[in-house]
Each structure stands twice: as structure tokens, then as C-alpha cells.
Amino acid sequence: MGVIQFNDVGKIFGPRETGFHALQNINLEIRDKEFVAIVGPSGCGKTTCLRMVAGFEPTTDGVVTVDGTPIKRPGPNRAVVFQQFALFPWKSVYDNIDMGLRNLNVSRSEREARIADILTLMNLTQYAKHFPHQLSGGMQQRVAIARAYVLDPDVLLMDEPFGALDAQTRVVMQEELVRLARKNPRTVLFITHAVEEAVYLADRVAIMTRAPGRIKEVLDVASIRNAEDWDSHEKIEDVMDLESFVHLRTHIWRSLREEKAAQHA
Numbered sequence: 583m584g585v586i587q588f589n590d591v592g593k594i595f596g597p598r599e600t601g602f603h604a605l606q607n608i609n610l611e612i613r614d615k616e617f618v619a620i621v622g623p624s625g626c627g628k629t630t631c632l633r634m635v636a637g638f639e640p641t642t643d644g645v646v647t648v649d650g651t652p653i654k655r656p657g658p659n660r661a662v663v664f665q666q667f668a669l670f671p672w673k674s675v676y677d678n679i680d681m682g683l684r685n686l687n688v689s690r691s692e693r694e695a696r697i698a699d700i701l702t703l704m705n706l707t708q709y710a711k712h713f714p715h716q717l718s719g720g721m722q723q724r725v726a727i728a729r730a731y732v733l734d735p736d737v738l739l740m741d742e743p744f745g746a747l748d749a750q751t752r753v754v755m756q757e758e759l760v761r762l763a764r765k766n767p768r769t770v771l772f773i774t775h776a777v778e779e780a781v782y783l784a785d786r787v788a789i790m791t792r793a794p795g796r797i798k799e800v801l802d803v804a805s806i807r808n809a810e811d812w813d814s815h816e817k818i819e820d821v822m823d824l825e826s827f828v829h830l831r832t833h834i835w836r837s838l839r840e841e842k843a844a845q846h847a
């Protein structure tokens with residue numbers, strides 16, 4: 583399972599009267615094995631939402647639950663992938679992936695089997711003995727994603743995971759993540775600034791308002807993707823050319839532009 587629920591969540595940094603109101607009345611349910619992307623203007627509280635699910639940040643008001651249990655701290659049912667790959671530079675690819683499994687006291691034979699599987703799935707087998715500095719940014723992020731996936735978490739939390747990559751590598755990683763998510767579905771909360779990325783990857787896209795961040799609108803991409811059979815197109819650019827894709831993208835752009843305009847008004 584991996585159902586995430588935000589129930590009337592608010593966040594104030596600092597004292598209630600004088601502090602910064604970052605989030606207000608966030609209500610959102612992310613279903614088991616659903617991929618939800620959050621987009622919104624800079625500073626609207628996207629990362630704060632993700633950090634609450636991860637157990638890094640307490641709520642001020644309301645509650646965030648996973649499978650009905652209020653989140654108080656990080657736990658093995660949730661794994662996080664950050665924009666900065668956050669690999670241990672002194673450990674090989676294999677050992678980086680192994681670390682989390684060791685912390686969970688998984689037996690040696692099971693660790694070996696699970697790491698072999700994820701290395702194959704992510705096309706990393708030949709790089710198992712490499713160190714992070716020997717890999718490109720895209721490869722390092724692939725290792726970071728493998729390290730999260732190998733823990734078999736119910737929930738994957740991804741904060742701008744491709745934000746530091748060049749445009750071409752980013753597209754390759756987006757196609758890979760779609761492949762991985764279809765083969766090995768997990769509940770995913772994905773934060774991004776890139777509207778196309780959100781529409782391409784997510785089942786639903788939640789658009790947030792400017793601060794204090796609220797959920798402005800949630801778009802159901804999956805039903806359009808299925809109805810228009812986007813998955814029959816192998817390449818991302820073919821999907822992005824489809825009228826249904828362009829329509830969704832433009833809708834989100836307009837919505838974000840309204841928020842930006844209001845922010846600067």
C-alpha cells in the first residue's frame with residue numbers, strides 16, 4: 583500500500599502570528615501506486631509538502647498520513663530522491679545502493695539479489711564498481727533512483743530529480759522513469775518546475791497557488807493518456823506533439839502565469 587493523504591494541512595514557519603504562512607488548507611489524496619506531480623510558482627511550498635510526507639518537516643495545522651498513519655518521522659515505507667544526487671562519493675555504485683538495505687538489516691543473499699535486479703533494470707550493471715565522480719550527472723541520478731527503488735518503498739518522493747541535468751539527459755531520464763514506473767509501479771509524489779515533465783510523467787498534476795500555497799486545481803492526465811493511447815508512442819517528442827498533450831500543457835501554463843501575475847501585482 584502507499585496512500586498519501588493531506589488533511590487540511592497548514593504550515594507556518596516561525597510564530598503563528600508573525601511567522602511566514604507557507605501552506606494553507608492543503609487537501610489531497612494520492613492513491614496507491616498513483617503518480618502525482620505538483621507544480622506551482624517558486625516558493626509556493628512544493629518542497630515543504632514533500633518534506634512533510636518524508637517526515638522531515640512537521641505540519642503546523644492538519645495532518646499528513648500514509649496508509650492512515652500520521653507521519654512523525656522518516657520511515658522505511660518512504661524513499662526520497664533529491665535534485666542533488668546525494669551519493670556517497672567514497673562508495674562505489676554497488677555500495678551506495680547497498681547502504682539502505684544494510685540499514686534495514688536485509689540478509690546478504692537477499693541484498694545481492696535485489697541489487698543485481700535493480701542494476702539490470704536501470705542498465706547500471708557494468709558500472710557497479712564505479713565511483714560517483716566517474717559517472718555523468720544522468721548516471722549518478724540513475725544510481726540515486728536505483729538506491730531508492732531497491733528499498734522497495736511504498737512511496738517514492740522525488741524533488742526536482744532531473745532539475746540538475748542537461749536537457750537531453752533529462753529527456754532520457756524521463757523516458758526511463760516512465761518505463762520503470764510502468765514495470766514497477768509505486769506511489770510517487772514528484773515535484774517539478776517543468777510543466778511538460780509533469781504532464782508526461784504523472785497520472786494527475788496538482789497546481790498550487792502562490793504562497794501561502796493551496797491546491798488550486800488537480801488535472802487528471804491518466805484518463806486522457808489512456809483514451810489517446812500516449813503509451814503507443816515510444817518517444818517523448820511524439821507524445822508532446824499530440825493535441826491532447828499540448829492542450830493540458832497550455833492549461834497548466836496559463837494557470838501558473840495567473841499565479842505569477844498575482845504574485846507581482
Ligand SMILES: Nc1ncnc2c1ncn2[C@@H]1O[C@H](COP(=O)(O)OP(=O)(O)OP(=O)(O)O)[C@@H](O)[C@H]1O
Pocket residue numbers: 595602604622623624625626627628629630631793
Ligand atoms: N525552514 C524554513 N524557515 C523559514 N521559511 C522557510 C523554510 N523552509 C521554507 N521556507 C519558505 O517557505 C516557502 C516555501 O518553500 P518551499 O521550498 O517549500 O517552496 P517551493 O515551492 O518548493 O519553492 P521552489 O520552487 O523555489 O523550490 C518559501 O517562501 C521558503 O522561503
